[in-house]
Amino acid sequence: MTQHPLLEQLNDKQRAAVSAPERHMLVLAGAGSGKTRVLVHRIAWLMQEVQLSPYSIMAVTFTNKAAAEMRGRVEELMGSSTRAMWIGTFHGLAHRLLRAHYLDAKLPQNFQILDSDDQQRMIKRIMRSLNLDEKRWSPKQAMWFINAKKDEGLRPHHIDGYDFNERTYKEIYDAYQVACDRAGLVDFAELLLRAHELLRDNSIVREHYQRRFRHILVDEFQDTNAIQYAWVKLLSGGGESTDNFVTIVGDDDQSIYGWRGAKIENIHQFTRDFPNVETIRLEQNYRSTNTILSAANSVIANNSDRLGKELWTEGGDGEPIDLYAAYNEMDEARYIAGQIESWHEQGNALTDVALLYRSNAQSRVLEEALLHARIPYRIYGGLRFFDRQEVKDALSYLRLLVNRNDDAAFERVINTPTRGIGARTLDIVRDGARQRSIPLWDAAKQLANEKVLTGRAANAVLAFIDLMDTLEDDTADFSLGRQVDTVIKNSGLMAMYQAEKGEKAETRVENLKELVNACDNFDQFDNAVNEELTPLNAFLAHAALESGEEQADEHQDAVQLMTLHSAKGLEFPLVFMCGVEEGLFPSQQSLDESGRLAEERRLCYVGMTRAMQKLVITYAEQRRIYGKEMLHRASRFIAEIPPENLHHVRMVSRSQADTTPAMGRFHSGASHEAFAETGYQLGQRVRHTKFGEGTVLNYEGSGAQSRIQINFDDVGSKWLVVAYARLDRC
């Protein structure tokens, strides 16, 4: 029997998932097991073989990148357009629902989206208006509280407020929500919650979409939070419908977003809520060597409550995992740069190398070492384009143009550039708005007209109001690009940044020009949600929901630096996991709170399984954190790797490193001197009869009185007099 073309080149498990009859399915897809491939082929299969219209399929992801990749691959496979299919992020699809049913969702047609920065500012203002003690209550924590409640599907009235803290937060949440509703503003969590409430409370809308979406496929299900789960459940008839089918794909071992509300249990819950779920495990790995997989398997085996899964490969063993114990973070960085140099000299590409770390602060020292070694690199996860100050200024003008009630935008631009509307005037306007329960814009207008605001202040406010109204009239017929260009110029924003001096200001001017460019190139019909919106509204939604992936020239052959979190879903031939130390990874916070260690271990598992050919793990005995020198021991995760998979790299000879002139921060003569004075080099491994093995960290004095500091693996750091310590070099 000839194989169906869609099933060719799939393994048995993948084939079973792709060609399964219509039913609920749980695909437990291990790292590198061809998860996206299965999803894409399944969608194609539903259309080709089950003869479903793309109209009746919804596919949900977490990131725009994943959604774009999925859509692209389905189109490639089908050779046809998938426009009718809803493929997008949870937030993108929720937004689409809200736009289509804004009246039912009790939103103004021109509602705008708040990003987390806007949200935090808004909360801060609310807290000020509530006269809360700023020392005691932080906007950040209030935001955290509000979002956590929204992610749980909770409104202020759902919160008891027995406890004083909760009561205060509840009050903030309440006032914040009132302010958002009045201003026509929706934060990210609100998109999901509103869409959920819309479906829950409106049977006509709900049943329409239930009839429409026969198949819903959800990627990375281990990262869903309560509201996302509830959302999928509502849309699919809650497992009770016989005409709706849900496929979830995920890996409980790669759940690394528990700290922002993701519930790994949603995977278990799915098998309970939905009938006859077929579970398919994809365990064959097409990415890594046997060595890397068995090490990763062995680390993750230390977690309990797993659904159970063991990765295997038909590939070879490959090289052992290198483990480098650095003396400090500079030494670690220098070692890594050296290894990358020899990898490059052997004719390998730098793009194939990734440096993964637990926290962003670690990148600086790595960067310095790469810079010094003249190795080009690229850092992921910086400030995104639409999040930049000047771009947000411009977007706020545009938002206010579209929706005068947008208090967040009003606050941002009212005096940017300065136009004589100071803090005092603003306070009066805020007060007036609060008393009359109206938006800031209306309050400003009324107060100026009523002469509550006097002379200069009133004139300035009226001039601003006139500026916005004129901008709206004048640019109504313009193309999007010209409209935005005019707003940036006539508002004075461009002139303000042009007047500033320095490299930073130049970049800001460039970014404003780039924003106009982006408008010119913006294809609103690229995204079906936007078809019914004005071009400007479509662009604003795009800016809020797709924060603009940095597309630095991808052609440059550069090493990639990123956090372990952002590495999820990616793969690289050579991977360095840096700073694998107790207190850093697993992080101190995760050690302090029970139950968080397992997630750190999963993060370690994610990091290790990024490596295709070669994995290098490094840690530093001593590291400067927040300006303080800290002593660390190797991470427990290292001890969880089978010894036969590990190769301990000996400390690079210090004297060799020191002979390189002009090493800047990386020139360390200290070790040299230490050797001359004490007979031991910094970073050297030694053994003590009582304390066991350790690493030499520091020294003082010379000759018979000299003392050295040793960080012992088991008992921590100690100062010993060299003459009496009877140390063995090892």
Next chain:
DNA sequence: GGGAAGCCTTTTTTT
């Protein structure tokens, strides 16, 4: 309104 000085915080990130 803007600059200097002092205080505080500090994981992980998408939308």
Next chain:
DNA sequence: AAGGCTTCCC
């Protein structure tokens, strides 16, 4: 260590 934020002062 360093950046962000507030406050203070002209």
